[in-house]
Amino acid sequence: MDWIAPLKIDFAVFKGKRILVTGHTGFKGSWLFKILEIAGAELDGFSLPPESNAHINSLKFESRIGPDQFGDIRNFDEIRSKVVDFDPQVVFHLAAQPLVRKSFVETRETFETNFMGGVNLLESLRDRNSLEALIFITSDKAYENVEWEWGYRENDQVGGIDPYSASKGAVEIAFASYARSIFNGRDIKMATTRAGNVIGGGDWSEDRIVPDCIRSVQNQRPVVLRNPNSTRPWQHVLEPLSGYLRLAEVMLKGGNVKSAYNFGPNLTAAHTVEEVVRGIFGVIGEGELQVERNSSNVHEANLLQLNCDRAKQDLSWQPRWGFERTIAETANWYKAYLENKGMNEITEHQIREYFKELN
Numbered sequence: 001m002d003w004i005a006p007l008k009i010d011f012a013v014f015k016g017k018r019i020l021v022t023g024h025t026g027f028k029g030s031w032l033f034k035i036l037e038i039a040g041a042e043l044d045g046f047s048l049p050p051e052s053n054a055h056i057n058s059l060k061f062e063s064r065i066g067p068d069q070f071g072d073i074r075n076f077d078e079i080r081s082k083v084v085d086f087d088p089q090v091v092f093h094l095a096a097q098p099l100v101r102k103s104f105v106e107t108r109e110t111f112e113t114n115f116m117g118g119v120n121l122l123e124s125l126r127d128r129n130s131l132e133a134l135i136f137i138t139s140d141k142a143y144e145n146v147e148w149e150w151g152y153r154e155n156d157q158v159g160g161i162d163p164y165s166a167s168k169g170a171v172e173i174a175f176a177s178y179a180r181s182i183f184n185g186r187d188i189k190m191a192t193t194r195a196g197n198v199i200g201g202g203d204w205s206e207d208r209i210v211p212d213c214i215r216s217v218q219n220q221r222p223v224v225l226r227n228p229n230s231t232r233p234w235q236h237v238l239e240p241l242s243g244y245l246r247l248a249e250v251m252l253k254g255g256n257v258k259s260a261y262n263f264g265p266n267l268t269a270a271h272t273v274e275e276v277v278r279g280i281f282g283v284i285g286e287g288e289l290q291v292e293r294n295s296s297n298v299h300e301a302n303l304l305q306l307n308c309d310r311a312k313q314d315l316s317w318q319p320r321w322g323f324e325r326t327i328a329e330t331a332n333w334y335k336a337y338l339e340n341k342g343m344n345e346i347t348e349h350q351i352r353e354y355f356k357e358l359n
Ligand SMILES: NC(=O)c1ccc[n+]([C@@H]2O[C@H](COP(=O)([O-])OP(=O)(O)OC[C@H]3O[C@@H](n4cnc5c(N)ncnc54)[C@H](O)[C@@H]3O)[C@@H](O)[C@H]2O)c1
Pocket: 022, 023, 024, 025, 026, 027, 028, 029, 046, 047, 048, 049, 050, 071, 072, 073, 074, 093, 094, 095, 096, 097, 098, 113, 117, 137, 138, 139, 140, 195, 196, 197, 198, 199, 205
């Protein structure tokens, strides 16, 4: 089945709320910012300035995306003054250095951003009386990968071999400490969320398969795959965002939530990298794939899947789009981009297709 009857999110809870999104200039943050603007939230952001081709720059907002929303989360004074000035009621924390390969080169920066940046945010929020809900995005890679086939559950051990994964595991531990000590007894709902392998329009990151495909079309060079049979549990960017929003809704309504939630596709949804590339090129109508097989690397060592029973049970959350729809929506976004269409309209259309309840 490729489509599941959606759970309706009550977007009215966000109307007029002061909501701070860190990482709003990034791939996931820009979609979230747009959704919250449609929902009528009073928004502010905190991120590094966006690259010129960033998704956020193609979106229209009532208020300007400008320098007062730019800062470095590694600098405590900068994030603290944003939090004090805006006094948010809800915070979605997405600011991070999110790339594994980069974390091997910019290792200290990765820990400073992902670990100390997270601590700086928590510390900035500790005396805020207006704060009602904190949704703190980490990653599926926060789990210690013990190479098993079934899905990781929220109580499984965190940790990581590469610096990115370790930084996300480490900030999970810091978060749990703040939640159980500093924020203990306060009327604040807070949880971490773990998702991964997100695809969708507006991602221009290095080292990710879909942007690599689009760049290969633009440069008229083949995209090279070394492990075309690697499988990943792909999901459209709107899927984890719907989880974060549903979690925030339940928090704002005073529901009981646990300290961490997984948001991933159904366990049957793992598809190969080659299927993704062929699917994207199929919709776009061009693009060349070159396979340079690495015969010594037949075993797929790092597949990591999430068990999402907790989100299903506590939040009645479930993914809405299957693999084919995910590929189609993603490829259609980039096709429109390559054809110089108005990307604000395309993004908003996809949001309203996904969240019918926003219409
Ligand atoms: N995209 C995925 O597949 C994926 C998977 C798992 C987890 N995540 C997590 O989701 C979040 C968003 O990821 P994304 O794919 O949108 O990444 P992205 O690189 O597109 O965006 C990152 C955002 O963080 C901001 N940022 C980075 N360093 C900062 C700093 N020092 N100070 C302030 N802001 C800073 C950037 O300006 C940007 O707005 C991250 O926490 C990431 O680890 C993403």
